[in-house]
Amino acid sequence: MRILTVQELNQHIKTLLEKDYLLANVWVKGEISNFKAATSGHFYFTLKDNYSCLRVVMFRSRSRSLLFRPENGMAVTVRGYVSLYERDGAYQLYAEEMEPDGTGALYLAFEQLKERLQKEGLFDPGHKKPLPLLPKRIGIVTSPTGAAVRDLVEIIRRRWPGLEIVLVPVLVQGESAPPDVARGVQLLNKLGGVDLIIVGRGGGSLEELWAFNTEIVARSIYNSKIPVISAVGHETDITISDFVADKRAATPSAAAELAVPDKREMTRHVQSLKTRLYRAANDKVKGCGQRLAACMNNRHFTRPLDVFCGSRQQSLDFLLHRLNQGVHSSVGGQEKRLAVLAGRLQTLSPLSTLARGYSICTTPDGNRVVQDTDSVEIGARLSVRLHRGLLHCVVENKNSDN
Template identity: 45%
Template sequence: MTQQLTFNLMPTRKTWTVSELTGKIRDLLAKNFTDINVQGEVSNRREAQSGHIYFTLKDDRSQVRCVYFKQQQRGIKFRPEDGLQVTARGSISVYEQRGEYQIYVEKIELVGQGALQLAFEQLKKRLEDEGLFDAAHKKALPLLPSRIGIITSPKGAAVRDVVRILARRFPNVHLTVYPVRVQGEGSAEEIVKALKFFNAKKMVDVLILARGGGSMEDLWSFNEEIVAHAIFASEIPVISGVGHETDFTIADFVADVRASTPSAAAELVVQTRREFDKHIADLRETLAGQIRYRLLEFSRRVHELSARRGFRRPLDLLRQQRQRADEMTSRLALGLRARLEQSRKRFTAAHLRIASFDFRMKIAAFRLRLEKHTTELGVRAERFLRAKRERWQRLTVQLQERGPLKVLERGYAIATDAAGNLLRDAAQVAFGDTVAIQLHRGRLTTEVRKKETT
């Protein structure tokens, strides 16, 4: 039996699944395109509720999808919009669910010289829509600030100008300078920290945010959104004195008062003092004028009164006024009595109505009647006793007038025998009996020796 040898000259082909192929492409892209810059025009821009931004970057022949996650957007100076020419920096990977490659953007910059201006306009519009520029939120400057806080660089000319103006025109003011960087990385955070410090300590009446002139990039710290929100949240009035006359920053729009320069900011504070002094001077002049007018008016009135007939007869005028006062007093008394009587009737009627519905009021009325009857009974009893006492006194006087003792005063006497029996006849005693004789004053005891019958 002849053995046959078989040779497979065709190469072995690997079969890929879709996921395997997509993963292989993802790994290749992630390995070779980790940090790239891609320039193009933004289109199909869409912002999700999560804050992530999705857009397409395109040129005249191709396009690529881009994802700009929210956590990567910190510090961004503008928001991507359709039609903008930008340079996106990031890495390429594959979104496996759709099998599309896309750029995960880490940083994005505008192409051209107007990048900062566009970022400025976008932020300005967004903050204006949020209400940070509304005049209703602006706080008035204090009339006489005694403590002023200054947020600026300690090395610049701005702080020297502000301090010189305030010290010359407002010598008794207390200045507190919080040193910060006014440009460069981290300067916006320092400005926010200074604003929060003064609001936490409540140590000043007004704040001046000052910086000298410079390019738009130099002044960008005052265009940062965190600085705008910190100024808006400040409970202390803020004056923005940043740049020159023609320079405008976001801080100028959010601040309570905008000054064209740092020196102008100091002038605004001093102006409130000048206004106060002028107001005091105006009030002094107005008061002096009013006093002069009143004096002239009183002088004229005195001359008019002195020329009147009644003024030459002050006694008659005084009497008439007294009589008129008496009449007014009488009328007032009558009116008050009538009013009082009317009020008493109304009170009585109301009292009766209330008493008809309130058992306690009936008890109170019964108690009042009982007290009244008790009082009347006491008065009657006292009157009755007084009458009886007077009658008793009269009878006593009569008894005394008609009693035997009163007769004894006239020289008569009362004779009684030994048993105390009253003797009216001589036959009632015998010779030798003892007889007691009651005189007006004193008592005698005698013995019968002789009797006479009449």
């Protein structure tokens, strides 16, 4: 009896699995769980139903071609081959394709990208730039051979002859289209002198319009410093570019009409404004002339002396009379009050006291009033102020009795 190593047994089982025709190319339906996106770009997850589960790996070479992002709980259908991972001794499905179950992959990818970019604020109305009223130079990013570019150029030149158009030819379909369109928008921003950009293409299927549902194109439009009009497909076609752009046009032809006004209509509008301005100015001048004539006929201009020397002079005389009365009354009252205060002051004056026979005794320099006998010595010199005159005395005797 031969005894096998673990590795030999796993290799044998792997060989059996890989030789099975059914397991070489099998479609499996289930629900994603334990999903993990490695930094290497590989996807690892479990595919399960109500009864069983299956390990699945999808290498980067396959995962990068997915249009949608797998998530836990998502029902999918996976195509691949079954083999054994020798290290763990576990068989697993090596996925090569994956599609959402019940929902188209393109539609799911569209909804996922739309939701993510909306959360990041790329659709925010506050970020959208107004379109210029009269652009001098318009940049167009589209295929140089499609009907869309012919319609754009024809309508723009018909509506505003002589306007400069800068065409950036790009691919609008296929794997190379998204980076090509993004480079076209970036190039016009670097070029300078462009007032408006139109990005788009003619109609087609969802797959043919897919370049305008990619993140790289959406971010190039969002980061553009120049206003962008998105003109992709027909009126019913909605793309991510339409949500990000500053203005969405239903068709390329509609984009041309949004981009520039009709010169003939603008000329008629300017002429109408000119006529209205002339009439308004004429009416204003006429009205001012009538007001001036009315002012000139007013008696203030025809008889100015009557205004100043008539009733106004009488009013002035009356006011002057009232002013004089007020002044005399005020002065008389103040004179009476002054007389009363002067009488009170006279009563309190030391001079009045001296007039009644009293006198004031001070030191000879007059700096100190002598109020009692103890403050002077016998032989001291004093000054005595009378009502009229001053006496210089010498103390010969003093009596301290009251």
